[in-house]
Structures are given as structure tokens and as C-alpha cells.
Amino acid sequence: MNNFTFRVRVEVAPRTGIAADESRLSLLKIAAGQEIVLEAPSDQQISSSNHLVLRAGGWSAEEEALAAGQRYSDALALALVRNRIGAEFAPRQEGSERIYPSEWSIIIHPSNVEMLELTNSASCKRLASADAFLESFRTLADLPIELTIRERIAIELFSTSFFEQASDTRLLILVMAIEAMLDPLPRSDEAISLVDSFIQLTYASRVSKSEGDSMVGTLRWLKKESISGAGRRLSYERLGGRKYMDMSASKFFTHCYDLRSRLVHGNEKMPNQVEAGSAAAHLELFVSDLITSQYLPITD
Numbered sequence: 001m002n003n004f005t006f007r008v009r010v011e012v013a014p015r016t017g018i019a020a021d022e023s024r025l026s027l028l029k030i031a032a033g034q035e036i037v038l039e040a041p042s043d044q045q046i047s048s049s050n051h052l053v054l055r056a057g058g059w060s061a062e063e064e065a066l067a068a069g070q071r072y073s074d075a076l077a078l079a080l081v082r083n084r085i086g087a088e089f090a091p092r093q094e095g096s097e098r099i100y101p102s103e104w105s106i107i108i109h110p111s112n113v114e115m116l117e118l119t120n121s122a123s124c125k126r127l128a129s130a131d132a133f134l135e136s137f138r139t140l141a142d143l144p145i146e147l148t149i150r151e152r153i154a155i156e157l158f159s160t161s162f163f164e165q166a167s168d169t170r171l172l173i174l175v176m177a178i179e180a181m182l183d184p185l186p187r188s189d190e191a192i193s194l195v196d197s198f199i200q201l202t203y204a205s206r207v208s209k210s211e212g213d214s215m216v217g218t219l220r221w222l223k224k225e226s227i228s229g230a231g232r233r234l235s236y237e238r239l240g241g242r243k244y245m246d247m248s249a250s251k252f253f254t255h256c257y258d259l260r261s262r263l264v265h266g267n268e269k270m271p272n273q274v275e276a277g278s279a280a281a282h283l284e285l286f287v288s289d290l291i292t293s294q295y296l297p298i299t300d
Contacts, residue, residue: 003111005057006069010038010076012050013086013162019127020046027054027137028072034058036072036141047127052087057111069106074147075140077155082136082292083128084284086162136296143295151291153180158287167277168263174283175260178231178253178290184224185233195222228257238293245282256283 018025018038025046028036036056040049054076059065073089080087147155157177161170186192202215225233232250239249247255256279259271271279289298 003057004059004062004065004108005055005111006059006065006072007107007109008054008069008073008076008089009107010052010054011088012052013088013159014050015126016085016087016162017047017050017127018083018085018130018133020130022046023049025130025134027076027134028141030056031058038076046130062108065108066106069108071145072141073106074145075137075143077147078140078145078292078295079133079136081155081158081288082296083133084126084288085128085133086159088156088159088163140295145295150181150183151294154178154287154291158291161280161284167273167280168271171256171276171280171283172260172263174280174287175256177287178234179227181290182227182230182234184227184230186224187222192223195219228254231257235290238290239286239298242289242298244286245279249286252282252286255279256286 023040023042023044023046025038026035027038030036034056036054038046039053039055040046041051046052054069054073056068056072057065059068077087077089154177157173157180161173161177164170164173187195199216199219202212202219205212207215224230231253235249235253242249244252245255259276259279262269262271263276292298
């Protein structure tokens, strides 16, 4: 009988990592002979390598290995976010046996087939506690996680921010991660009725069809709450009275969204590097809490 293994390649951002001196970290033992591990190349430590592999074997069917790979990849993604470790789930390698379409590019192969990994390394500047990371992963691994497409995009954007050096770029990407999670609610019936009247007036006016269609498209957005309003609501719902930069979660979101608008729209009062850098540093924790609070309790 064939035995199958799943592998997920993870590229860790150069300025983050896990404080583990070994090259192999046992994440979870799930059955006799089955163990979920996170590995660096054999000649490197997990703390210093930026190329890791999530791996486990022992499944009798390819479909079982794929399902397990997806489950534990989701747990790993959220554990990395909770511990503010930037990482990208790498695409397939050239020459790999087989890959199945999935959110995290999971490679399934017979367990007796050796897979070669890259061995480049990078010095990590911020190392998360290995114990805290393991606790997060093991808690998440026991949960029935079903990440939405919004959450997956937010996780990818959050992780991407760690690969950027400029503070204003990191700020923009982190705000985009929040926007990816937003689902604006409809406004009141009275507000929607008012917007409909503006739409009718626009169609009845003498503006050109192309200009009218463009204006109507903008007006239809007004039927739902604004991005800033949706962001404040989500911040309050998930983070309540937690403080960031001595501001409530909803006020801190407004502060960061204002900085984002000043950067994007070329406001005369462009935020300087100190202002953007300070906000980005706190926003990193804020987005981590916002994404993972659905699955893990937030502790100080």
C-alpha cells in the first residue's frame, strides 16, 4: 500500500522568525507514526533559515494527505499571524511529483520519494517565542477552521507587509489587509431611498451617457456604509476596548486609515517617516489581533 506525504513550503520574511535552535520542530503528534513537523534545511536552524517546510506523512490516500495538508496549513498560517511572523506559502517546485490546486500550494507525493529544498538562509531580526508559536498552532489545529476568501487575502497581505522595508509601504499594505476583511452593511432605508433619487436625477439630466453611468456607479456605492465606517465597526466588534497607541481599536483604525488616505491621495500634509513608521509598527499588532481574534483569545 502506498504511503503519502504532504509538504508546504514556507518562506519566512527576513526580519522575523521562530526562536528555535533546532532544524526540526515537532508541532503535533496526531496518530501512531504520524507527526506534523516544521523543518529547516538540515544544516540550518529554524531561527536563522528563511526556507521552511511543513510536512507530515502516513496517509494511505492522496485525498487524505491533501485534506490534512489544508487543515494544518490553515492552522500554521493563523499561528504565524498571531505571533507576527511574516511568511509566504511558496508555489510548487520544478520537478515535484504532483501538486493539487489549493489555497496554500500543497504538494502531495509518495513518502518514499525524496524532495530537495532550497538552502538559502537569512538572519532573522525578530524571533517569536517557540513555545508561544507551538501553543498557537496546537490550539488552532484542534479547531474546525474554515477560512473565508476575505481572511485568506488578509493573511497574505499581512504576511507580504513583512517583506517590505519602507514604513509607508508597510502601512498601506496592512490597511489593505483590513479592507480585505470588510463587508460594508446596507445603509438605512431612508438613506437608500435618497441615493435612488439622486440616481434618477442623474439619468434625467443632460450629462452624457458615459458620464452619467460613471456617476451612477459611484452613487450606488453610497447605498452601503463607507469603508471607514465598516472598519470602525469591525474593529469594535472584534477588539472592543483594546488600546493601540493609547487609542481605542476603532479610533486607531480611523487614525491609520487617515494616514493611508494622506499617502494615497497626495495630501499636502503627507505623513513623515516617523509618523508612518510608528503607526505601521502598532498596526502590525492590530491586524494580527483582528485576523486571529476569531479563533484565539487575545492576551497581553
